[in-house]
Amino acid sequence: MSKKAVAKLFDLESQESGGSPLFVSQTHSKDPQPVSDDNDGGDSERIPVEEWLPITESRKGNVYTATFHLICSGLGFQVLFLPAAFSALGWVWGMIVLTVGFAWKLYTIWLLVNLHEAVNGTRFSRYLRLAIASFGVKLGKLLGIFPVMYLSGGACSILVITGGKTINQLLHIMSEDDTVPLTTVQCFLIFSILAVGMSQFPNMNSLFGLSLVGSVMALAYSTAVWTLPLASERSQKNVSYATKDTSFDNIFNAVGLIAIAFRGNNLVLEIQGTLPSDSKNPSSKTMWRAVVISNAIIAVCMFLVAIVVYWAYGDKIPAGGGPISNYLKLYEQDYPKRAAYFIDITFILNCLCAYPINLMPSCDNAEMVYITNTQKPCSFFVRMMLRVLLGLVCFFVAVGFSFLPYLAVLIGAVGLLVTSTYPCFMWISIKQPQWKSLMWLLNVLVGSLGASLSILLVVASALRLADKGLHANFFKP
Template sequence: MITNTKFGIETGNDYSKFDDDGRIKRTGTLVTTSAHIITAVIGSGVLSLAWAIAQLGWIAGPIALVGFSLITWFTSILLADCNRSEDGKRNYTYMDVVKSNLGGMKIQLCGIAQYSNLIGISIGYSITTSISMVAIKRSNCFHKLGQHVGCHESNNQFIIIFGIIQVLLSQIPNFHKLSVLSLVAAVMSFAYSSIGFALSIAKVAGGGGHVETGLTGIPIGENQSSVDKMWNTCSALGNIAFAYAFSTVLVEIQDTVKSGQSENKVMKKATLIAILISTLFYMLCGLLGYAAFGDKAPGNFLTGFGFYNPFWLVDLANLCIVVHLLGAYQVFCQPIFAFVERWSSKKWAGSNFITKEYSIGMPFCGSFNFSFFRLVWRTTYVIFTTILAMLFPFFNDFVGLLGAASFWPLTVYFPIEMYISKAKIPKFSFTWIWMQILSLICLTISLLAAAGSIRGLIKSLQTFKPFHSVS
């Protein structure tokens, strides 16, 4: 909080501990930056890709994955180049970058899009983690009692457990202190993705019964009308868009890169590494998952119990998901925490409750800065997202809606508009025209994906009872 924003000259501290903007020296490297991005990218979105490929088929599915990855990589490069203002000053948040390059009402529109999306992702991760926790318990139940037993469990108690853990983790002061947590989370994402496609390979190689696949995905027929096909295809595009949803925290991640080097160059390398790795894993999980399950691919291919054995490996994969999302939740929440705390510090600068921090010695960890305001505000936020996760536990449609809502404004529109402004690209020039065409295409995809997900949510709500979620 305020301890991290004061200038060294004001606090009387050693200048060697501060960057050129007066903030405590940043320590981010290519490795930690890549880990932050991978933690943000390879999230719960990977689990729905087999289902998404089943809706799109062998042709459109891979094309969609590659297309979204290329667009995300390109616009992330644009966003990285817009990070510093014309006078060379760093921007600390996505809204700061928009303010520096565009200004006007677009700052407020960016804030609404970014923070509503971050809140939605927090809710989505709470849902996903609880589903994986339940899957571990159900897997052991199946092992003991047999697969014919339902072994159904309420998600609510596991959403609450996840919330309690997040209350503790949310006391980590800022993004700069998340490096270890992000590295662990990145390793976990590799682990469960690897287990997922290894199990898919084993299922395909072992025969496991005939599965139906197709060039255009699930066919129109007895089990699916042409209208359902259209809407499910739209929802699948939203799921893939969500799988690449990390632009909301890209600026905050770039702000962790140490000074003395070109932050945008480090960010570009980290983005390329992270997206290449992520797309490889997405291809393996999505395509192999579709090959293993065919048209019956579950919405979450590690908790839909297409895989029953070896049960301990399925349990391990879901445990890795839980550990990963514990860190990923923090990566997406820190911008919200920082925004509220900065605003509160300016609004009530004379309040000790808001601004004062207490240094507490921690065994083997050095000192820890504790704040009563941080404890109260962040705990309230976690409780809020936990309650909403218990109220609306719809995985695929919720993920699709989040992807659709964030993809065009935050991943495409603002990076393109800011780069055009910063590079002073002439209106109606060739570069300006093709960038606007790209933005229009992505807007159309986002609207279709949002429509498909909203329809799915409406259908789910017709038979759903609040706080009675069962897996």
């Protein structure tokens, strides 16, 4: 099938309308984006529905906006799991797995950036669209919808849990009589109200201010986490670095903790969709500069947190993962309260700022359903209500399944496919490299390893749950 045919077949509007003819806006925009650059059917006069959807409504981004979007979406609370992974793997294997994982993530991001405009005349500004173009309509939706929507809505639910519990923990630290004036559910509700309010920005590009604040906050608490042990000159006499549990499930649980730290690939295409693009300056050039800058910063934070915190605490770090509060409590015990205040406050602000950018794919999908049925853009009121509804869903999931952080590795195995596996097979499907060429062999190998690792993580997590058990406190956070 020719690239022009693929561009027509996998056009955004025709996918949502089940292959029916494209519907056209009655009001031409100031900056029309043609569906295809064909000159044989008049497609160049059609105004695409992307201009009505929040991810692609504004294409006025630049290297700075993309950089902060990438940092905010790629550097989050998962970085605090890295010392726990080291406590299970040890120094040597911890460094090897972390380095390989980071290089793996960077490679698959490079694939996605270059696949964004791989088909002539079409920009794949949504991960799900690229999955459909690569694997076909049925298989693409089957493979893509659940993990992509989970990584959007599920990430927001976990942000509600971690952010809400950190609010509760902060109030506990501030209380002089060890009483907390608010229940955990009330803290979840406060976090959700603030987060949904911050999600009312009209489009992805307009979230730049939040991404900037969120990035600064992530850098702030990450820096505090690794500088405090160095500044305090902690004694290492009682710290052990010996790995006590070398069982299959414990080792792969640690590998899973590192794997889930490399998040954000599901938003790479969406962030690139906010950038302008033309034949002289394709969006891939700007996006790759942003990727290099952002991932250099993320790498520094990840490696310093993993190395320094493990050096400071060793086997005192809870190796099984779990709530972030398990790690932050170490800092409550060893440092002044003002240090705990700073870490908790910056952590909460980072979670609040990360919420809207993670929710955006779900918002975009909800608005697509509305636009498909009404063939008109969402009004301000409709857009607001859709986001409130999605926020309520995330809140109720957080309240009902507040034990989700204990399932981080099991759930992260699903997201690992999006990060490490799908981009490799997408490249083979769309770019069609010569059979058994270097790029073909590399992508088959990397993609197969990613799929195998995902299966092993599911097995290891299931074995760990069978051994340790799970206190599933449904609707009792």
